[in-house]
Amino acid sequence: MAYFSIPLTLIYFIRQRQQDFPTSLTLLFGSFIFLCGFGHLIDIATLWFPIYWISGIVKALTALVSCYTAMELVVLLPQFLALRESQKKEAAAQKALEKSRQVFRDAFHDAPIGVALVSLVGKFLKVNKSTAQITGYSEEELCAVDFQSITHPDDLQEDLDLVDQLMQGSRRLYQLEKRYFHKSGHIVYVRISVSLLRDANGDPQFFVAHIEDVSEQHRVNAALKAAQQEAEVASKSKSSFLAMMSHEIRTPMNALLGMAELLESTALTVQQKEFVSIIRSSGKTLLTIINDILDFSKVESGNLVLEEGYLDLYECIEDVLILFSNQADEKSLMLSSLVEPATMPTVFTGDPVRMRQILSNLISNSIKFTKKGEISIHVTISPIEAEALSEKRSYYQLQFAVKDTGIGIPKHKLDKLFKPFSQVDSSVTRKHGGTGLGLSICKRLVELMGGQMWVESELGCSSTFHFSIQLPAYENACQTPNLQAHGLSQKNLLIITSNQTNLAHLALQAESWGLNVSQAASPEAALVELRAKPRFDIVAIQKPLHGLGLMEMALRIRELPGYQIVPLIVMKSRKHTHTTPVDSLKGNVAVLRKPVRRSQFYNALVRLLVDKKPFATDSTTLPEQPKTESTISIQNPLRILLAEDIALNQKVALYMITSFGYQADVANNGKEAVEALQSHAYDLVLMDVQMPEMDGLEATRIIRANSNIVQPHIVAMTAHALQGDREECLSAGMNGYIRKPITKDELLKTLQQCPQLDKTLETLSSRDLASPLQ
Secondary structure, eight states: OHHHHHHHHHHHHHHHTTTTSOHHHHHHHHHHHHHHHHHHHHHHHTTTSOOHHHHHHHHHHHHHHHHHHHHHHHHHHHHHHHHHHHHHHHHHHHHHHHHHHHHHHHHHHHOSSEEEEEOTTSBEEEEOHHHHHHHSOOHHHHTTSBGGGGBOHHHHHHHHHHHHHHHHTSOSEEEEEEEEEOTTSOEEEEEEEEEEEEOTTOOEEEEEEEEEEOHHHHHHHHHHHHHHHHHHHHHHHHHHHHHHHHHHHHHHHHHHHHHHHHHHTSOOOHHHHHHHHHHHHHHHHHHHHHHHHHHHHHHHHTOOOOOOEEEEHHHHHHHHHHHTHHHHHHTTEEEEEEEEOTTSOOEEEEOHHHHHHHHHHHHHHHHHTOSSEEEEEEEEEEEOOGGGOSSSSOEEEEEEEEEEOSOOOOGGGGGGTTSTTOOSOHHHHHHHOOOSOHHHHHHHHHHHTTOEEEEEEETTTEEEEEEEEEEEBOOOGGGSOOOOOTTTTTOEEEEEOSOHHHHHHHHHHHHHTTOEEEEESSHHHHHHHHHHSSOOSEEEEESOOTTSOHHHHHHHHHHSTTOSSOOEEEEEOTTOOOSSOGGGSOSOEEEEESSOOHHHHHHHHIIIIIIOOOOOTTOOOOSSOOOOTTTHHHHSOOOEEEEOOOHHHHHHHHHHHHHTTOOEEEESSHHHHHHHHHHSOOSEEEEOSSOSSSOHHHHHHHHHHOTTSOOOEEEEEESOOSTTHHHHHHHTTOSEEEESSOOHHHHHHHHHHOOOOOGGGGGGOOOOSOOTTO
16 A cells, blocks of 8 residues: 555655656656555466466566666755755744844834834824824724824824825825824924835835924024024114114214214314314214124124225225324324235225224224334235135135234234223223224124134234135226326336335336336335436325435436426325425425325326326315305205204204305105295205104105105115115115214215206295294
8 A cells, every 4th residue: 555655645745845846756756656556466466376377477567667766866966965955944034034033123113213104094003112102002002093183183184185295105205294183282393204005016015104293393493583583672672772772872972972073173282282172073983883783782682784885995094094094193193005916806896884883993902002113004815716715706816914112912922812891901991092993893794705814913012804705806897097198108216215015016016007016115215216316207206205305305406417397296194284385396296195196186186197287386286175054055955854853963963054054944854844945945965864753854745745745865864773774765665774973074075966856846845844944
């Protein structure tokens, strides 16, 4: 039975593992065993029947099948051995797979963030411990619900829309911050990342969601937002307080300084003039302190915005030097400047007001702490490589150095300089005054311009304040200064001055206009140059001259052969007096007052060398001077309305207006100003901003919106001085802006710039409004 059951079992086994065993081997092996069994049966039968020939045939067949089977096994034996090795590897792979599955299960359950498998309809299939902890439900409870039931209704639609996009294949995954309802009832803020798992055919299977609890982060952000809002409210309150304080201080200061200026123009004794001068000086000092505090507040709050306009570097430097020239002359200090190289552009896009503020503060400090010597501004301009910038405009590096020969600063106290409300020595405040904010503001302004500021100083010798900024060249070429060397090329110029900075400054400018420049640093050297070389076409003389005065030097030149009529340019200080009058000098002489503007120097050269016209004594070669106070009202007659609610300020403004030959009507508030314009035509309205009943801004808007009113030129005259006040006035429809306290010079400029209405409208004004002057 065994010989017949074994082949049958083998055949069944092989049929189940056809991929591992070939059919031929199965048949041969089964036939061999079957023949062995059949041969044994024949052997038993021969005990009773002599059928040996059958037994022989069966044995022969058995031997033959066994040979074929052996041959087949020899061929297949390596494959069987390899199969065993493959089975071992398969078993090892199965074991590793199981281990990996266990690791995944552990990672899934023990992950620090929530992980969930979600069905295509939103039901939780499997969740980990973190998901249960985030929601407050157990894993079993979560698997009994869908995500829609625990999602806040306001967040559900956005979540479902993103799920639809995953199903449509328009995105691979999505992230979303939303709210879950905790089992205890409170809100839990979560950030989820969801992806869709697909099978080999691309059919969707289920969603995999990673869930992170961001409730604490949300609370922190909410606290920060509340703190920011509180800070903004505090900042707004601070700004409002500063604006109010500025207005309240400037309003009486306007009357104080305005009356002092008017009083100074009357007949006074020497002592009275000194008293008035002290009043005006003290008032200006107080205004400087107020402006410093306002600027510092704007910088600290981040509300200070730099303008991007036309910035002429020479003009900024010259304006500052002229502003402080009288102070420098009082202490016999030299002011000089040098901008190099002369081939670089000097007109940029930047904030000229803030540039002047920085330079003014540095020069002012230098004058305070310098008893003798020189204060200079040295600017080096260099192009910035285009590769270093992403913009297409041409940028330049401007390196400033403001150097003085003052008392210097101890090295261990240099770090105090740029700190707010800090000064190197407290005794300095008592002696020179100041808030200690100037340098701090300057440093912040430079940083806003993308630069940096630092100082180098040697105690008892000198101090040099450096700052560097990057500015783009001004693109509108038609507005840049154009000093072309008309007829100056190859003219020979000799410059005589003992100040090396001014010598280099004048030489660079003259050479840029094509002149051949020679330099002499002393009167002796100048006389040697004048005698040794062919005759110069023009000679420029500037203080200081060691050992000789300006007029004496000019007379010595006139005494030389061939120089009796050679044009001379004499550059003297603004307070310089000389015993020898310029008129006594033969030939054409131009006298320029220092600091000499670049345009003045150029105009003097062109006037003397090219035009060959006589030059007015002590001329500055400036364009036509402004109209004088006595003639402005005749040359530019105006009908003026003053809208001002404070009686003192009304008087100040009216006295100033009458000093120019004008009369003005008065409105006590914006409402009266509108009513006045509805019945009279005015060329100019001087409009205060803060007034009762109706302020100046609202009144201006009503005036501009009323087509029945002949539209006047409206200028704000206000004590508001914070960032944006000027822009607010202009956006309301005003044409100009004067900040209180007003000065006669500012008012004169306003009167000069005011256009006159059509002459036919003059009959409309009957001057019915009462005026304090009447």
